[in-house]
Amino acid sequence: MSIVAKLEPLGLEYVSGMLKSIDIPCDIHDEFHMPRFFRYKRLIDRIIKGGYSHIGFHVNANTVDYCIDTAARLRQDLPHVKILVGGPEVEHNYKDFCNDCIDYIFYENGLVSVERVFKSGFDTKVLEEATGIGFKDVHGKWILNEKGPPICQYHVKPDRSHFYKTIKSNFIIGKGSFAIAKASFSCPYRCSFCYCTKMNSGLYTEMDLDLVIEDIKSINHQRIWFVDDDFLVNKERVLQFCKKIREQGIKKQFMIYGRADNVVKCKDILSILYDAGVRDVLVGLEAINDNFLQDYNKETTKKVNEDAIRVLRDNKIVCNGLFVVSHNSTRQDFKDLITFIKNNRLLWVVFGIFTPYKGSDAYDEYNQRLVKFRSKRLDGIHITIKPQHMTSLMFLVRFYMLYVKTYSKLYLRIFRKNAYVTQNNKWW
CATH class of the missing domain: 3.20.20.70 (Aldolase class I)
Structure with a gap:
């Protein structure tokens, strides 16, 4: 994909817009705009340098194994970091991500439920009531909540700062x-x-x-x-x-x-x-x-x-x-x-x-x-x-x-x- 096109990650930009609207600092780490070599080292260095407590993977059909394998390595090297997954593949096949190396699964249609969880600091009661979210109980058993209704719009605007920052490498051949x-x-x-x-x-x-x-x-x-x-x-x-x-x-x-x-x-x-x-x-x-x-x-x-x-x-x-x-x-x-x-x-x-x-x-x-x-x-x-x-x-x-x-x-x-x-x- 990166050979013929490098595109704006709109889905992640909506998530970024949502998080920044509730004063949670975040950043997008987009491997499409980076060299293929030393991917894992580059990622872990950025996590450590940025002091991030939560890492989210936007998963497509052809990146499932890469995301899960990387999550497993992060779990071993940075056990304190919470790992989240979302994206189109997760929305359809969220049960495939009930993995020990993953902490939260987001498969909701919109971002309202996700916003509530972040605002609460991942409070257990909020998690239990949230729609379209999977999490583990105190015994490590996965709880998979039902999805909420379909949406016709996002309640936040996308944060396009990443697009403007990487615009020189953005292209369709x-x-x-x-x-x-x-x-x-x-x-x-x-x-x-x-x-x-x-x-x-x-x-x-x-x-x-x-x-x-x-x-x-x-x-x-x-x-x-x-x-x-x-x-x-x-x-x-x-x-x-x-x-x-x-x-x-x-x-x-x-x-x-x-x-x-x-x-x-x-x-x-x-x-x-x-x-x-x-x-x-x-x-x-x-x-x-x-x-x-x-x-x-x-x-x-x-x-x-x-x-x-x-x-x-x-x-x-x-x-x-x-x-x-x-x-x-x-x-x-x-x-x-x-x-x-x-x-x-x-x-x-x-x-x-x-x-x-x-x-x-x-x-x-x-x-x-x-x-x-x-x-x-x-x-x-x-x-x-x-x-x-x-x-x-x-x-x-x-x-x-x-x-x-x-x-x-x-x-x-x-x-x-x-x-x-x-x-x-x-x-x-």
Whole structure:
């Protein structure tokens, strides 16, 4: 990840904002913006120098083992330090973190309950009443409280001081640096490979647009990436967003996610989105084969994907095509994917190998067929289900050749400074 992008840790910045609002000093230790060597020494030196009493890990699917292993080392070297875990992986699979080296598990939807615990100094009575928090009783037995209700906004603002401090190393390859923003929670769709749809207790909610606009205005950066799973769910809301951007004279560049079918549904307002500053839409095309799309429960078709690419290009918005490569792919499927990309003049593409993340519907379907299913391999570039039509080696060769065949063109266009010229009739 750090090779192609180094991004703002928005989740941790909300936690930092919450802690500082109740006068608890804290800092973010972001390894993405640091060298890979001497990680543990650097971390433990910082803990000792800062005199920290509590250390929290923000856990993603591909960092589970690293976080637990590091927590175990810290428990041995600094037994007085309390260790906390949270983040998307913990929210879904919090029972996996009932470990001797961990003291508290935070899997609540929002931060209100967490704030109460910190304000009380981790008082036992408050812990017992808090929602979405796991802790140990006096006998060392884990108590796992029920989650609270879904949320539609955070009650605090993110502390972006870390972003501004590391902005020189913040980037998305070929695009520059981006601040991260959020305008909704969860996703109303049910793609089988994605567990984002189960965030916020599985309920899609939208933040108040005035709060979203206020956040945008407060960000001292020109490029903003909305990481909502689909910014285009509510067409009327999108129009209201554009109207507020225009009325308040906000001149910034936006990148958003959008499903192919919602892109098509919004085709008549794409020019308005462009005028509001939207220059990139990351579209989960996923596959060019209707059978694969059905397997993924995507509820779209190859034709819808093609229409989405076309209408974005016609409105001068860059379509960033995201593809999930199935373990059922044949040699011909790989060839057809490259042909599809060329025929549709897609320049910006990202490929990931189908991975059934724990907590997703796909995991329930494939958990008996998983191979070498370790957290560090859950990054979309490792095989976790044995390919059906070729050896694992040949599958990986063909997978990496997708990048060779497409990114050579992308880098050339970036060098020529015309990678955002959507009206270019040639793939080059």
